[in-house]
Amino acid sequence: MAAPIALADGVHFVGAFDPELRLFDLIMHTPWGTSYNAYLVRGREKTALVETVKHGFEPALLAGIGAAPIDFVVVNHAEPDHAGALAAVLERHPGATVVGTNRAVSFVGEQLNRAVPARVVKAGDTLDLGGRTLHFVPAPFLHWPDTMFTWLAEDRILFSGDVFGAHYCAPAVFDDALDAAAAADLAAARRVYYDAIMGPFAGHVAKGLQKLAGLAAPAVIAAAHGPVLRATAAAALADYRAWSAGAGPKKAVVGHASVYGYTKALAEAVAAGLRAAGVATDLLDLAETDAEQAARVCWGADAIALGSPTINGGPAPQAAELLARFDPFRAKGKLFAAFGSYGWSGEGPDVLVARAKDLKMQVLEETVKVAFAPTAADLGAARGLGARLAAALAGAAPTAA
Numbered sequence: 001m002a003a004p005i006a007l008a009d010g011v012h013f014v015g016a017f018d019p020e021l022r023l024f025d026l027i028m029h030t031p032w033g034t035s036y037n038a039y040l041v042r043g044r045e046k047t048a049l050v051e052t053v054k055h056g057f058e059p060a061l062l063a064g065i066g067a068a069p070i071d072f073v074v075v076n077h078a079e080p081d082h083a084g085a086l087a088a089v090l091e092r093h094p095g096a097t098v099v100g101t102n103r104a105v106s107f108v109g110e111q112l113n114r115a116v117p118a119r120v121v122k123a124g125d126t127l128d129l130g131g132r133t134l135h136f137v138p139a140p141f142l143h144w145p146d147t148m149f150t151w152l153a154e155d156r157i158l159f160s161g162d163v164f165g166a167h168y169c170a171p172a173v174f175d176d177a178l179d180a181a182a183a184a185d186l187a188a189a190r191r192v193y194y195d196a197i198m199g200p201f202a203g204h205v206a207k208g209l210q211k212l213a214g215l216a217a218p219a220v221i222a223a224a225h226g227p228v229l230r231a232t233a234a235a236a237l238a239d240y241r242a243w244s245a246g247a248g249p250k251k252a253v254v255g256h257a258s259v260y261g262y263t264k265a266l267a268e269a270v271a272a273g274l275r276a277a278g279v280a281t282d283l284l285d286l287a288e289t290d291a292e293q294a295a296r297v298c299w300g301a302d303a304i305a306l307g308s309p310t311i312n313g314g315p316a317p318q319a320a321e322l323l324a325r326f327d328p329f330r331a332k333g334k335l336f337a338a339f340g341s342y343g344w345s346g347e348g349p350d351v352l353v354a355r356a357k358d359l360k361m362q363v364l365e366e367t368v369k370v371a372f373a374p375t376a377a378d379l380g381a382a383r384g385l386g387a388r389l390a391a392a393l394a395g396a397a398p399t400a401a
């Protein structure tokens with residue numbers, strides 16, 4: 001076992017690497033694997049472990065901790081990829097006190113099915129380790145209700161939990177050890193991570209960033225996944241500010257799955273209607289686009305028009321999967337319309353509309369459905385659907401034609 005990597009004198013990385021992981025939380029593929037980052041902070045009198053690791057990776061964590069006595073385990077976020085090794089840590093260090101928000105302590109109790117010695121912290125609370133002071137900054141919904149930042153003031157190290165993280169298992173602990181290609185991959189992985197994990201909570205991200213504004217600029221961002229950020233700490237902060245700001249021109253996506261080209265023709269007409277009204281519109285062939293990538297494009301849109309044929313009474317699986325990748329946090333308020341060509345029944349778009357309503361999207365009640373090949377009039381109706389979506393985006397309430 002190599003010696004733990006120092007972030008500063010007395011502050012060490014003791015996390016675990018999971019280079020083979022290819023699917024995280026069932027929702028995102030992780031081509032670069034990931035890491036579960038944990039950090040040991042030693043003061044003159046006390047030692048704190050910030051985060052643990054996922055269950056199954058205890059040996060790496062315990063080896064990194066070594067013989068150091070642990071007085072506190074800071075749980076910035078109690079999702080089991082970080083709290084999963086807590087049981088093993090508390091077994092090895094039964095005198096340790098868990099430190100976290102009220103919800104984090106509650107979640108830990110429900111995972112271990114027992115009460116643990118705990119200190120619930122609130123905004124402004126601190127923990128003096130002796131010459132090193134941890135400051136706690138609760139920031140709920142980044143991306144669970146339990147989340148907080150921990151700020152090590154003396155070393156200007158921000159332990160940020162999932163925030164600023166990336167599923168990127170690097171051969172080095174620090175970002176400044178990466179070559180240019182790896183650094184570009186890390187930046188891409190951070191954006192994918194933001195979209196998949198933080199995107200539904202952009203408003204909370206913006207509030208959380210405001211809470212950091214009162215601190216000094218971090219010299220180091222020690223997130224819970226991916227390399228420790230030194231060279232790119234400021235860039236990561238700037239990225240998160242930009243991504244969570246949510247301003248900018250309205251965007252639409254017209255997604256379609258088409259067997260014989262009829263629904264595709266309708267999709268092109270819907271997109272033409274949107275574009276004629278000045279709305280930036282992506283046209284996505286869902287059968288040709290990676291499902292995660294299609295979802296990411298749609299997550300960032302203000303309006304979604306989804307076209308599908310009808311296959312045995314339902315929509316095409318690609319169209320259904322696109323909406324399956326939404327949740328109510330992400331979907332709420334987005335404009336939605338459905339359309340499609342069919343052969344002999346035509347329920348596909350209706351099933352999509354029902355799902356969109358369950359997701360709390362604003363559904364344009366008009367649905368363009370066409371038997372087999374669209375006529376010029378059908379294409380005009382599809383173009384009109386796009387125009388009405390554009391009008392709704394501009395501020396009018398969505399209405400039937």
Ligand code: FEO
Binds near residue numbers: 079082162
């Ligand atoms: Fe990395 Fe939300 O757990």
